[in-house]
Amino acid sequence: MKKNINLKRKIQWTFVSIWMIFLCLFVGLRFFASVFDYPQFKPFPAYENRHPNPLPDFSSLPIKKYGSGIEAWYNDNFACRTDVIGLYRNFHYFVLKAYFGREVPGVGNWVFRHGGDWAELDDYLGAIVLKEKEINDLVTLFEGRVEWARAHGSEFVQVITPVKAQMHPEKLPFMVRCHKGRGVSEQMKAALENSLARDNVLFFDDVISNAVKEGREVFYYEDHHLNAYGSYLLYRELNKYLATKFENVGLMQYYDNPPQEVIDGIAMGCYRSNRRLVISRPGDSELCDKYITETRGGRPFPLTCVGTTNVNDGISIAMAHDSIMRYALSSWKDDTAENMHFPFGYGVQIVRSYIFNRFPTGLMSFIMTEDVPDVFVEQFAECKFNQGCIGMDAIIRKAAKFLNGREISKKDIVEPGNKIIVRVVFDNIVLEGYTPVGKEMKKLSVKLLYDGKEVAKDVTFPGVKRAIYFEVPVTEQCAMDKFSIKVGPKTSYEKSQISFKVVEKE
């Protein structure tokens, strides 16, 4: 009996001692490492996309936040944190098959995302339901941009890219796979069916799903990005579209042979080399020979860069996009940017890439200060439709109304109770003695006069081409030929063109 008790005591002492040592290890190891510089801990994991919390500055914190501040610092700096997080992550992925953060494990080692900034699973499940107002606003946005760009002598193309969950349902977790709902692309396609902007909104799900059906790998397993081949397919499709709009844009000679045959040199095509696309086609040479990078906010990647061809002819593209269409337009590292391959075919001379941007009217106006690109392309993924109508403003609303309005001539008379949209397009409007510096844009006042009296006013900016819209409610019989424009002092322009449309009663 005494022997049993002694043995039990030994067992107790052993386990308690081990646990006390283990609990003290986290702080002990960190202290030891700070004094003796050993052991070396792995750095803070890159996939957390943030810096670790520093030790709080108590002078700037309320007393009640001291504790949480210290805990936040400790949670990011305890010994072996990166290894522990990795172990926890793997346990969730491979043992529990449960989501970790916003990453949801699928079949095999496929990973999907839900919620937050990339709600692809939510979209697959049909959990993103756009309200009528949201849908109407988005349609108005597309229509307004198409009209506004055309007024400036440009074209606007909206590219909507598919998400992995929609393209690979067979890789989704079982419970999710069985409950497909109505995704946002379906909702938007239905809404855009009768829209005048329909041809300018490109849904690229077919091209990706066809490639998937052919057994091609187009997505990375472990994150939401298309791989270089998938991205190349999107550019190819965009190139085909541009060829229908611009005479000189020729279709790239695309060779879509299996990558191994290309690597072996027996076929033309493309293959992936260390996450970069290598295109092999006749007469090809290194195309991208210079770039301009502009970093903002200390981020380690270029937010704006320019890709050009050696050929000094062809259209120019301004492209706002996310990382899905990053490949071949910009590089994460400055020293490899020169090695990027130009993703467009002949007839496209220059592409200005605005990664992680959308195209609010102000940015497009800024881009057009010295030169109007032939086409603006904005790309985002379908799971971002519910993230607000970015780019919608009064200008775009008026432009959309103008697009849908009924055309009238200068000789027409409009009865009261209607609304007219007047579009004025200036060529080379300048402010005398003013030279734009950096991002500064000087506002120029423009007034719309009816029979010499001001009925509306707005602002524009100096530029090679500027369009401005006025919305005028008609309260008495209105003759179009009595409208005129007046610009502010020291403002001059080469020529102007006024157009009128009647907005149908709402």
Added chain:
Amino acid sequence: MIFSSLFFLTVFLPIVLISCWGVRFLLEAIARKRFGASLQEPQSDGSINVSWLPVNALLLFYSLLFYFWGEGLGVLWLIASVVANHIFAILITKNQAKRGLCKAILGIAITLNLLFLCWFKYIGFGVNSINSIFGLLIPVPQIALPLGISFYTFQAMSYVCDVYRGSVAPSRSIIDFGCYVTMFPQLVAGPIVRYSDIAARLISRRISIDDVSYGFRRFFVGLAKKVLIANSVAMMADSVWKFAEAGQGMLPMMAWIGVICYTLQIYYDFSGYSDMAIGLGRMLGFKFNENFVYPYCATSIRDFWRRWHISLSTWFRDYLYIPLGGSRKGKLRTGLNCLIVFGLCGLWHGAGIMFVLWGLWHGAFLMIERWLPELKAPQSKLLQVLSFVLKHIYTICVFVFGWILFRSESFAGMSVVLKSMFGIAEVTPETNILWIDCSYKLLISMAIGILCAYPIVPYIRNKIYKYCDANLIYSVEWLILSLLGLLSMLFVAGGSYNPFLYFRF
């Protein structure tokens, strides 16, 4: 600071344990060297017995630090409560002969304690209720609720009442009393400890390896309950109620899963915390009473409340139900007492009408059970089993519906949950994201949670102990609990993962 945080587990707890044990060991070593006497009991020849006061003072310091960590200057309210109630108890003791005066002091003590609690916890609810009922627009005071105020106020009140009743001698040392009230293991989430339960141990206790070992094992059980089960099912429950409160109906399967998840969450969360508190107490030499004894095995609501949050239910029984007359004044009065006590019990849980309704729901069934005639136990085994099963199902239905009341923030939310459960709610597509939560992790957690709600583990354990070597089983238990502890700590540490959600990269 919560028990299931990495900072508590790897910084605060080791420091507290090492320093408390260390100080005690040092004092005993010094005393042994100086006096060479046994230190367990005061010796008849008057040799020195080492006081626990320095350790209690250290514990008091750590407990106040623990409270300050989360509440900041709110610790001053805690200190004020300790000082005030200690003074009241001393005053009552000094005026024992004057019963009238003692009663008055008790009255003042209870009033001040309740005012203190009501001011911080119920003033907003009270003003909102008055505004709703009378259509007024009285501005609602925004007062931050101090952590654990319900627990430590009730604890302090019970102490003063016990001193008045003479069932416990008052603490002569404000440090010992402060240590009792503020003791961090039970400060913020119970159990509500009676002074009589630990009075003796405050003055004289022994921390043996048995206690520390038991403490660790119990702590790991509590940590696993909280981190592995409660936290895992909580996400689903929260999602279901988030949709319900927004008026969005869901599929019946989702609603049922959500309700079951919440039923498991509240039990494992609460009992997990109690287990951790009991374990920590044992490591420090204190034995707290059990707070949960497999409540989901109950076969009646009376039985349920003998197993659920025992420290609270006994508190209400001793300090409210019995003074109101208990069951001694006829059936009608007994029923009324049940409703009053449980209505207030609901209010104690939270300042909201749904909590009160939850309390009244339980009170009503307790009342009904008291009124029902006692039935003879059936003769046949089959009927006994059937009777047990039916009573058990009835109890489950009552407490599960009660949890729906408890969890819902509004009648509308509760209504959506109930309608969804029975398939009469309009299902909104947004609720489809609940399928994402239906992972293996959830299903495993639910399965383990439901199984462990019944005393299956002790049953298996007892069976094994009959056939195998006790020390071997003990070692295996330690290993299993250590693995649970490690897994729980992995989950706790992994919870520090907090990515910047910028998926534009």
